[in-house]
Amino acid sequence: MSELMRTQDIALRARAEKVVPSGMWGHLHAAKLPEAYPQFFKRGEGGILWDVDGNRYVDFMCSWGPNLLGHHHPEVEEAAERQRRQGDCLNGPGEVMVELAELVVDTIGHADWTLFQKNGTDATTTCVTVARAATGKRKILVAKGAYHGAVPWCSPSLLGVTAEDRAHLIYYIFNDIQTLEAAVREAGDDLAAIVVSAYRHDLGFDQELPTQDFARAARRLADAGNAALILDEVRAGFRLDMAGSWEPLGVRPDLAAWSKAIANGYALSAVTGRDWLRKAASQVFVTGSFWAGAVSMAAAVATLNVVRRDNVPARLARLGQMLRDGLETRSRQFGVSIRQSGPAQMPAVLFDDDPDFSKGSAFCNAALAKGVYFHPKHNMFLCAAHTQADIATALEAAEHGFAAVAALRDSA
Amino acid sequence: MSELMRTQDIALRARAEKVVPSGMWGHLHAAKLPEAYPQFFKRGEGGILWDVDGNRYVDFMCSWGPNLLGHHHPEVEEAAERQRRQGDCLNGPGEVMVELAELVVDTIGHADWTLFQKNGTDATTTCVTVARAATGKRKILVAKGAYHGAVPWCSPSLLGVTAEDRAHLIYYIFNDIQTLEAAVREAGDDLAAIVVSAYRHDLGFDQELPTQDFARAARRLADAGNAALILDEVRAGFRLDMAGSWEPLGVRPDLAAWSKAIANGYALSAVTGRDWLRKAASQVFVTGSFWAGAVSMAAAVATLNVVRRDNVPARLARLGQMLRDGLETRSRQFGVSIRQSGPAQMPAVLFDDDPDFSKGSAFCNAALAKGVYFHPKHNMFLCAAHTQADIATALEAAEHGFAAVAALRDSA
Structure with missing residues (x-):
């Protein structure tokens, strides 16, 4: 050393x-x-x-994760600086929010709409809230050991967390269709959503890509249960496939959570969703003081354009x-x-x-x-x-x- | 028009x-x-x-709220730009995190320690989690109608929220000691924290400053119940009193949540706390991809220095x-x-x-x-x-x- x-x-x-x-x-x-x-x-x-x-x-x-294109990527920094000279955190979004939303919807396979936040946890939590609002149901299926954020409903630590924070979670094992089916049965007619990570990236374990059978089963079970399939793309997004990590599997989620790489290090996250969830997404109350910040959105536009152009x-x-x-x-x-x-x-x-x-x-x-x-x-x-x-x-x-x-x- | x-x-x-x-x-x-x-x-x-x-x-x-000193404040922008040229979102914090933490602890009356996040909601949620972790208790007292963020435990909307998300909240009326006492009684030996806003700033109602009697009662009841007094400074912080909004009342909280104005528009929030909560704060798992971002911290250092220098x-x-x-x-x-x-x-x-x-x-x-x-x-x-x-x-x-x-x- x-x-x-x-x-x-x-x-x-x-x-x-x-x-x-x-x-x-x-x-x-x-x-x-x-x-x-x-x-x-x-x-x-x-x-x-x-x-x-x-x-x-x-x-x-x-x-x-956030550093996708390299620190100080010239196109990202130029776009951010151009927006910064105009303004960042104002009384509402800038034109760049619309540009970014159009670009996200154009880029992400399943996306009919999007909205922007700051943390990956903001995005996963909003997906769950939207799914519950849209379905009127409560149960959320998550893979055992999967990381979806650091607030009480999903934190890897139980310290400071109450039993009620996890009351409506049911666990399955990633890539294990039988356990997923069992979890769906346990949820009964109260199934709001199945949450899946882009792939199994649990700390300290061998990583595991989803099998096509598992992905299709997740899709089928969500459909059969009138529930949302939520894809957590926070960690993997924009590194595996520009249009979504499960695109090569031919399986599209109803909702997805994005963050980390989306703006090459600028603080930003996004939820994308399909049309049937649009109304619920417009009705739940999710917000933050900096979520309309225009500089991180300008950085995201530049980042996604480079991702697409350069594959x-x-x-x-x-x-x-x-x-x-x-x-x-x-x-x-x-x-x-x-x-x-x-x-x-x-x-x-x-x-x-x-x-x-x-x-x-x-x-x-x-x-x-x-x-x-x-x-x-x-x-x-x-x-x-x-x-x-x-x-x-x-x-x-x-x-x-x-x-x-x-x-x-x-x-x- | x-x-x-x-x-x-x-x-x-x-x-x-x-x-x-x-x-x-x-x-x-x-x-x-x-x-x-x-x-x-x-x-x-x-x-x-x-x-x-x-x-x-x-x-x-x-x-x-975030625009405290004016958009494009030269000292804030210079500090942010100097940090940006070095780096923002790296594999850990920069020296500026220590500078900012020292400045926050020196500025905020009750603060023995601090940690940094992105949203105001991150800070209020972390305060609650730390209080529960430190006390091993669950009940959280909040004022009826108060805004503490936009996630299920505190959102002003119940759409997409389950009953369990609010299972351990007990409500009191701001500035009403009797209702606060009743809430404390209801919590019994399970009282983890009393949450108070800097003042009553509910949407659509006349605003109300805390009476000194109410502030002292909140402090006394938290002490008597071995619970934390949490001051939500997200909206009022740095506009009323540099050292904390309740300093003129002579009442100090155990934990406080800060955001909005802390970095003059850059996305940042902070939790401050007293020594008896330090260990719990080091043990709970709270994190985010951008929370160590150095540019917003540099902006905060400059902002707080101007706030202090210029009163x-x-x-x-x-x-x-x-x-x-x-x-x-x-x-x-x-x-x-x-x-x-x-x-x-x-x-x-x-x-x-x-x-x-x-x-x-x-x-x-x-x-x-x-x-x-x-x-x-x-x-x-x-x-x-x-x-x-x-x-x-x-x-x-x-x-x-x-x-x-x-x-x-x-x-x-």
């Missing part, structure tokens, strides 16, 4: 501890990462990050496959057994026989010291600013990582 | 209707305003707004009192009877004998045609960029408004 300076990071952590509970909150808390990882960052350019000590990383977390998902898939192939080859060279899962654009790498993630941590710590930011448990993210040279850098760093894992084994 | 062009606004509404349910959502929906009001805006500078047709307004809604609340109070006095005089000249309530910085103007707000609407429509943006039902907002000349313009426009109300009466 000696390559990494940590002076500033350590000093900032000490200051932060005093004024922020445990120094940081949520998924970006460095305490959840291997010990070499920094908490504080100074700068981002393209697919490269610098921490507060000036250490440089080729970054495969991409802000945990960003295809580029990410190529880069991701290059990374995946290289990791496979190198892991074998070091006699280290890994499991790679999930779409290549959002790769997950887990080590065999690694219940406490000590191998994953050793791998990541060693790669970090060589200037590459991986994650030991969570799916990672490619961005369009990554280059073949970045992938080569990543694979060099990975050799150090695999060597560290091999050394763990040899010393055991 | 003939002074106002509406061509672009009408065209955009027609386009929006197709791709956004009812053309807009939430509190910024123009359908909730008198008919002359535009939906779409082009530009903001200081305390002035231009709609998409180029009509210019002296604006007394200030984006419904912005005092300036807003002077300007607001000037507006209030002028409206009082002019309403009398026209023989129109109005009720002005709330703090001068956030004035509310209601008309006597106006159950359907037709007088308020006539007043606002006429003032709008003269280039002044008032609201007929909701509290309004002053910003520090407003000038005495703007107040004079507002009072001239108000004369047209009062004339319109007088004409309603005379034609009745």
Whole structure:
């Protein structure tokens, strides 16, 4: 680890501890990462990050999703700056809201309408509320272990959550039609919605793409139950398929939640829906002080235009496959057994026989010291600013990582 | 109304209707305003707004709160731009998070710690979750009719909301100690928190400042019940008192929710809390993809520094009192009877004998045609960029408004 300076990071952590509970909150808390990882960052350019000590990383977390095209993407920044000179948070939306809504409806396969918010959790919560309003029913089916946000109805933690917050959730297992059918039966005539993630991207587990049978069953069961099929695209949206992650499966949801990558790092989320839910969506009360902010919408217009023009998902898939192939080859060279899962654009790498993630941590710590930011448990993210040279850098760093894992084994 | 062009606004509404349910959502929906009001805006500078047709307004809604110092405030924009050149949404916060947290803790009377989010609703929901986590109890007392956000536990609409979402709410009446005591009794040994707004700012009602007796009773009852006193500062924060809206009452909350004005229009919210809640705040899981965004934090640092240096609340109070006095005089000249309530910085103007707000609407429509943006039902907002000349313009426009109300009466 000696390559990494940590002076500033350590000093900032000490200051932060005093004024922020445990120094940081949520998924970006460095305490959840291997010990070499920094908490504080100074700068981002393209697919490269610098921490507060000036250490440089080729970054495969991409802000945990938002960085889709690269930091400071010129077209996105120009569009945002043009809007900023006019105005951002006014007494109503700008023309750009209409442009963005038209673009979203034109881009997303199932979308007859859209509305905009700030957090991914805003979007998933609104989908549930709209489904309940439209159906007059209450039960919501969610996959066990799936992440749909960080408020009481869906938070992965039960601390501060009451039993009533989850009273109308029924759980099924992703890709398991029998459990989905059982959950539908349990909901009876009170089924409001089935919530599915674009794919199974649970923390610490092998990722799993939906089978076509599962996707079709979800669609069929929602239809049969006069319920809404809600697709949570917050994490995967715009990386797998521009028109929606389930488009290649030929299955379209009734409602979908989008955020993270939609505006290349500007705070924005969106709900998309089909016509039968339009009236309910206009009747529920959902709002926020900054939801009409025009700058993030201008950034989203530019982002989606680039995604479409450049076929960003295809580029990410190529880069991701290059990374995946290289990791496979190198892991074998070091006699280290890994499991790679999930779409290549959002790769997950887990080590065999690694219940406490000590191998994953050793791998990541060693790669970090060589200037590459991986994650030991969570799916990672490619961005369009990554280059073949970045992938080569990543694979060099990975050799150090695999060597560290091999050394763990040899010393055991 | 003939002074106002509406061509672009009408065209955009027609386009929006197709791709956004009812053309807009939430509190910024123009359908909730008198008919002359535009939906779409082009530009903001200081305390002035231009709609998409180029009509210019002296604006007394200030984006419904966020515009505290004026649009494009040079110090805020410079700080934001400096941070933007480095990075915004990275794999963790920047140094600016620590600077902002230190500044918030130094500024806010009760604050031992803080954490940052995006929406006001994020902050109120987190306060409730932290209170429950810290106390191990469930009941939350809220004032009847108070607005604390737009998610199922607190939304003003019950559409799409289940009974269980409100299972642990108990209602009291603001400023009514007896009802608060009764609610505390009802909660029994399950009282987690008492939620209070900075003042009673319910839509369509006379605004009401908290009495000192009520504030002290809320504090005493929370203490006696080993519960948290939560102050919702989302709407009033930084306009009434820099250190917290209840500081002049000598009553400090355990938790407070902040948003709207905190970053002068950049999307940000914050929770502040006292030490006994620090551990619980570090243990609950609350997070969002954009919550560590550094640009909005840089804007907040600049905003709070200006608020402190320039004593912005005092300036807003002077300007607001000037507006209030002028409206009082002019309403009398026209023989129109109005009720002005709330703090001068956030004035509310209601008309006597106006159950359907037709007088308020006539007043606002006429003032709008003269280039002044008032609201007929909701509290309004002053910003520090407003000038005495703007107040004079507002009072001239108000004369047209009062004339319109007088004409309603005379034609009745």
